[in-house]
Amino acid sequence: MTSIHKLFIFCSLFALLARQAGAQQSESGILSELREGLPGAFQERDACTNMLIKYSTTKSADPVVQGYLGALKIAQSRHAPLQDKLRYFRTGRDQLEMAISRKPNHLELTFLRLTIQSNLPGILGYSANLENAKRFVRDHYTEAPPLLKKRIVTFVHQSEAFTDDEKSRFNSH
Numbered sequence: 001m002t003s004i005h006k007l008f009i010f011c012s013l014f015a016l017l018a019r020q021a022g023a024q025q026s027e028s029g030i031l032s033e034l035r036e037g038l039p040g041a042f043q044e045r046d047a048c049t050n051m052l053i054k055y056s057t058t059k060s061a062d063p064v065v066q067g068y069l070g071a072l073k074i075a076q077s078r079h080a081p082l083q084d085k086l087r088y089f090r091t092g093r094d095q096l097e098m099a100i101s102r103k104p105n106h107l108e109l110t111f112l113r114l115t116i117q118s119n120l121p122g123i124l125g126y127s128a129n130l131e132n133a134k135r136f137v138r139d140h141y142t143e144a145p146p147l148l149k150k151r152i153v154t155f156v157h158q159s160e161a162f163t164d165d166e167k168s169r170f171n172s173h
Contacts, residue, residue: 042075
């Protein structure tokens with residue numbers, strides 16, 4: 001094999017690795033943006049619409065990204081016309097549940113579902129896992145990275161889904 005062939009192979013491999021690293025970084029960036037933007041998407045129609053447009057073509061095998069995309073669709077149901085609300089909700093719920101089934105013991109996905117379930121009307125029937133999720137989050141939140149831990153504690157203390165006794169358990173860790 002000549003030096004030129006070796007150089008070509010090396011450059012090709014380097015370019016492939018650079019593309020893969022770029023894809024991983026962009027997926028990480030997408031996840032960060034979804035984490036930061038999701039609360040606003042639930043609150044404001046324009047924020048939700050902008051995120052939906054931005055991420056409508058996102059293809060990711062990462063269950064966490066898929067979970068957040070499902071949550072974004074649930075947010076869309078909040079702002080949709082009455083005749084579309086249930087369809088958007090079910091699509092988002094199914095996508096979030098699929099992500100959780102792929103990573104059933106993932107704290108962030110369980111917490112994401114918990115935040116959604118505890119804020120939805122009971123009539124939607126999406127609260128079957130609420131008590132198990134509360135227990136799982138309580139038992140594992142000390143293992144969370146600092147930003148997620150902070151989000152969990154803040155949510156718990158502001159949520160009406162937790163009793164005062166349950167809230168106090170988050171102070172002791």
